[in-house]
Amino acid sequence: MxxxxxxxxxxxxxxxxxxxxxxxxxxxxxxxxxxxxxxxxxxxxxxxxxxxxxxxxxxxxxxxxxxxxxxxxxxxxxxxxxxxxxxxxxxxxxxxxxxxxxxxxxxxxxRRSRAVGGEVLVVLGCGLDGARVTPLLASRLDRAVRAYRSAVAAGADPIVITSGGRGPDESVCEADAMADYLVEQGLAESRIVRERESRTTEQNLRYSAAAARERGLLREGRRMVVVTSDFHVLRAAMLSRRLGLRARVIGGRTARYFVLTAFLREFAAFVALxxxxxxxxxxxxxxxxxxxxxxxxx
Structure with missing residues (x-):
């Protein structure tokens, strides 16, 4: 017309x-x-x-x-x-x-394929609902459990670092709630390290790497496996490189209802970066x- x-x-x-x-x-x-x-x-x-x-x-x-x-x-x-x-x-x-x-x-x-075996698994926190692990965080922890079992099956004896401090609207530290969830899923308490000070993704990575080095877990040539959500993988990888860390980043699946919020939040953080x-x-x-x-x- x-x-x-x-x-x-x-x-x-x-x-x-x-x-x-x-x-x-x-x-x-x-x-x-x-x-x-x-x-x-x-x-x-x-x-x-x-x-x-x-x-x-x-x-x-x-x-x-x-x-x-x-x-x-x-x-x-x-x-x-x-x-x-x-x-x-x-x-x-x-x-x-x-x-x-x-x-x-x-x-x-x-979605790039990548190996997930490793001796140090770092699970990044993403907030609690009071003292409760949210569905989003549970997805990250479930992905960490699968990666842990895969590493054990390959002959490794991995340590899992749960990373996250206590926010103003939370009644416990994220690291503690995450560790308790992992124990409920069958992981031994002795294989879990709780990093309770971090408040941001950058601090999650920096403080977890420091905790791993203190325990002699990041020997030369070793890489951390960072476990987060699929929408968060790119920024976590960018921050890992910026901090000079040798890390592979893998992500748990995000529930459909949270996808829009997830990518908007990541984009806001990317713009701020x-x-x-x-x-x-x-x-x-x-x-x-x-x-x-x-x-x-x-």
């Missing part, structure tokens, strides 16, 4: 095409925003209320705001709000493109719009 109109008046066809793009963009943002809000409710109910579990709901609200920004961007009566809306849309599109690229690479990286670069790129993207608006001010 647009092509036939274009034969008569290219301007009309272009205007209709742009209008259709705006309408579809707003519909997509509204639907996606409402969907993320609904998923956020499910995640909080199953995993408990924490900053990480609330993230998907916050992003849902952000998409709803972005849908309004798309409307105001082309409103001739919006004035300076049109410029603000344009900045929001440009930055939103920049983040969405990065999110898609990061997620795709993370999925492919996590390269914050200066992202700020610089964002400024370069919005600078033309801001300068253009200043130029036309009376």
């Amino acid at each position: 647009l092509s036939s109109l274009g034969e008569v008046d290219h301007g009309v066809a272009d205007l209709l095409g742009f209008g259709l793009f705006l309408v579809l963009s707003r519909v997509f943002l509204l639907v996606a925003g409402i969907g993320l809000l609904a998923n956020g409710v499910v995640v909080v109910r199953r995993e408990g209320m924490r900053v990480a579990t609330a993230l998907v709901g916050v992003v849902g609200l952000g998409l709803l705001v972005l849908s309004m920004a798309v409307r105001d961007m082309v409103d001739p009566d919006a004035g300076w709000l049109s410029t603000v809306a344009g900045v929001i849309v440009v930055l939103g599109a920049f983040l969405v493109v990065q999110l898609v690229g990061y997620t795709g690479y993370a999925v492919l990286y996590a 390269h914050l200066r670069t992202n700020i610089a790129l964002g400024v370069l993207l919005i600078l033309p719009a801001v300068l253009g608006s200043i130029a036309v001010l009376p």
Whole structure:
């Protein structure tokens, strides 16, 4: 239809095409925003209320705001709000493109086949619901149990390091709750080391490596096997390299209801990891719009 109109008046066809793009963009943002809000409710109910579990709901609200920004961007009566809306849309599109690229690479990286045998298994914490191991954390621990049994079957006598301190909304240290879970699954208490000080993934890795070295477990040429969730494998591997650790990273499967939250959380951490670069790129993207608006001010 647009092509036939274009034969008569290219301007009309272009205007209709742009209008259709705006309408579809707003519909997509509204639907996606409402969907993320609904998923956020499910995640909080199953995993408990924490900053990480609330993230998907916050992003849902952000998409709803972005849908309004798309409307105001082309409103001739919006004035300076049109410029603000344009900045929001440009930055939103920049983040969405990065999110898609990061997620795709993370999925492919996590699915690469890799050996899991090793003498030191480090399980990264990811928060408790009070004193309870959440389904997400249980998935990591179950993956560690399989890796442990595989190493034993290969003739090794591995040590498992549970890594995680006590958060402000937790009644026990993550490391203790994780170790208790592993004992319930049949691992001997004597084969478990509890690292109770870490609060971040970087600290998980650094403090666990230090605990392994203190016990003489990381002899030259040995690698740790880091156990986390599949969505977290890429960032854990990046941080391991940054810290100079020899580590293989493997991931447990993430429940479907948590996938959106998981990748949004990882992407937020990835952006923070390269914050200066992202700020610089964002400024370069919005600078033309801001300068253009200043130029036309009376």
